[in-house]
Amino acid sequence: MIPYERLKAWEKCHELTLAVYRATSAWPKSETYSLTSQARRAAYSAAANMAEGAARQGVREFRRFLDISVGSLNELSYILRLARDLGLSTEADIQPLEELRQTAGKLTWRLYDSIRKKSLLQGR
Numbered sequence: 001m002i003p004y005e006r007l008k009a010w011e012k013c014h015e016l017t018l019a020v021y022r023a024t025s026a027w028p029k030s031e032t033y034s035l036t037s038q039a040r041r042a043a044y045s046a047a048a049n050m051a052e053g054a055a056r057q058g059v060r061e062f063r064r065f066l067d068i069s070v071g072s073l074n075e076l077s078y079i080l081r082l083a084r085d086l087g088l089s090t091e092a093d094i095q096p097l098e099e100l101r102q103t104a105g106k107l108t109w110r111l112y113d114s115i116r117k118k119s120l121l122q123g124r
Contacts, residue, residue: 004054009107013047013069016100020076023097027088035088039079045072046104059119066112073105 004010020043024036046069053065077098084094 002054004051007050007054007111009069009104009111010047010050010054012100012104012107013043013050013073016073016076016097016104017043017047019097019100023089023093026093027083031088035079035083035086039076039083042072042076042079045069046076046108050108059115063112063115063119066108066115069108070105070112073101073108076101 017040020039024039027036049065049068049072053062053069056062056065080089080094080097080101083089084091
């Protein structure tokens, strides 16, 4: 496997994680151990699972970790929506995060699909 730092999907997930940490720092202290923590964990999980998966032996294992990353990005989508609906953030605050999340998700899914197709061609 190539180093995870060279993956465009990982770069976007990392960028998203940083943006989520910055955005959630403005959320109320009462949310520190609930939505703030969960949003940060979901964003962090997407990048961290990709990094961990890239170090595993074989594409099957890497795909499994990418699958988890995609799930974490979808979880984050709901958390951002909930934060907006609860009034923790405005639409203007959430929109850039959601756009970044969508980009990270598309890149992660494309990487997953590319590896899956490559595996099928190689009979793995």
